[in-house]
Amino acid sequence: MVYLLIGQDVLSKDTALKQIKEKFLTPELAQFNQDVLYAKDLDILSFQERLLILPVKSPKRIIIIKDSQNLKENIKEFILKTAATASSSIVLVLDFAQRSYKDEFIRRLSGFAQVKEFKATSKPDAFALSRQIEMKKMDSALSILIQLLDEGEKPERILGGLRYAWEKNNTASPQARRKLQALLACDIEIKTGKLKANLALEKMVISLCGFSDSLC
8 A cells, every 4th residue: 555645734744644654553563563764865675675574463564755756766666566566564655745747656656546735835944843843743843854954954044043943932941951952962063074964953853852841
């Protein structure tokens, strides 16, 4: 079974993805039966290995590929050749930031996939990213971050926008101080070359979304 989620409305796509997970996975075993992959980092062998993993005490596994517009050509061809007859235990979710009507891959997949399209919303910015982090919605926050970087937003502007958003709130609280410390640590990692900018930002977002309010 294949789902195509197409569009830039991150929140609506997250809701659709949540519904897919609830349909096929039980909450207790969801973490063992889903993979989230990123198209730009995915190679054909790694993808094929994921397809061979059996579900854990569940009839289904879900494989989610983010930014599927960046899939390599050999993976696209493999999906087109096998998706219609693939193992019934695999639910493949391809997440596209946008649809090009000249895209032959999407057109051919649409013949046997369930397609959900979402209208573009206003262009995301650091304030939208901040809101998703504050709500601890890691998937949404990472999606917005990747979109900002793909659209050419500079890392320092993203960090600056987050700092401005959080400094408007109570900077004296332990939670606010921890956020600002995370921003500073990320900035240092980028400027010293310890990590590439996109990796440093992703690491920071994951860390911030994982903060426990009781510990902040």
